[in-house]
Amino acid sequence: MTASVLYDAPGPAARRRTMISSIVAGVIILAVVVVVALRLAAQGQFTADRWGPLFNPFHQYFAAIWTLLGNALVATLLAAAVTLVLSLVIGTAFTVTRVTANKYYRWLVVGVIEFLRGVPVVIAIFFASRVLPEFGVSLPIFWYLVIGLTAYNSVIIAEIIRAGIASLPRGQAEAGYSVGLTRWQVLSSILLPQAFRVMLPALISQLVVIVKDTSLGFIISYEEFVRTANIIIQTTRNPIQTYLVVALIFIVVNFALGKLAEYVERRSSRARKTAAAPADPTLVDTGAAGGG
Incomplete structure (x- = not known):
């Protein structure tokens, strides 16, 4: 029996091979x-001396180690x-500038964005420091790390927001222009709020990347x-x-952040479906009857 147009359900022989x-x-x-476990055991990797500082x-050393790890996690x-x-603030500014820029200097904005996208994060951090x-x-070293990470992630977020704006129907902007709104008013009141809502899961996913990239702070001794x-x-040699x-x-x-992205996406989808649902016909009839 065919499961779909592009995929046939496997037969008995295929299921057996699988x-x-x-x-x-x-x-x-x-x-x-x-x-691997036997090799590690032979090297004494499962002894209490190896795991004790972390779990006993x-x-x-237990209290000192977890104090250091806790402070480092907060940092x-x-x-x-x-x-x-x-990155959100600067990325939004990049997006607005790119969308509203005149063709005579839009190339400059695009060039800056493409340049920062092509620079490795570790180089950006090292360059800043x-x-x-x-x-x-x-x-402080903290700000050199933040500047390096922001230089890269701001342009990534700018592209995410621009993709969100591009995904909206053209009628959204045209409706704003038809009532006399300026380009900036259309962006700030109509396009950007919807783009943020549409691309919010992608923005949260980018936060996962930022959290992992903070580990590159070791190159500047953060x-x-x-x-x-x-x-x-x-100290512990483990x-x-x-x-x-x-x-x-x-x-x-990162798993918690990923689940947060899924939750936000479900809420956004539910909100859009609720907003697009037709009105209750009984309420419309009642109002019509009352008006009659």
Whole structure:
């Protein structure tokens, strides 16, 4: 029986081959996991001395380690939050400038956006920390990281917002112009609010990227999460365990942000469907009867 136009439901032979392939792949993966576990056990990676500093509350380093990790996590999330706010403001300014710019200087705006999009994030951070002091701009390390991240993510957010504006029906802007609104009034009152709502899940997903990119702060000695983990490893000598904990915390944070994006997308879709639903005919009839 055909499942769709482009996909036929597998027959008995295909299902049997798929099951055999899945079993073989599962056995291979299990064998690799067992071999890795045995090698790690032979090297003493499962001993209490390796895991105790991170999971044993009575270990002498437990409180100090989690205090350092907690402070580093706060520093990481703070840098990500400030970067997101600045990127939204600057990215929106880039979008408005690009949309409203005259053709004679629009190339300049597009050139700046494309240049910043092509610069690697690590280069932007390093450039901010090395070049700005040469011009007499002395800032805390935190701000060099934020400036580098903002330089890259602001143009990405600008493209996200521009895509949101481009996805709106042309009649939205034409209706605004027809009642005498200026281009800026149409953008600020009609297009931008809808573009933010449409692209909000993508904006939240970009926050996940920003959170992960804060780990690049180690190149300028910013005390973020990964650099703090490296400092802890120098004392505890347990890189596998420490990096595993750091990875799990990053996964939890990014998973929560991803779920937030899904929740916002569902709410936005529900709100659009509610707004597009027709009025209750009984209420219309009642009003009509009363008017008669």
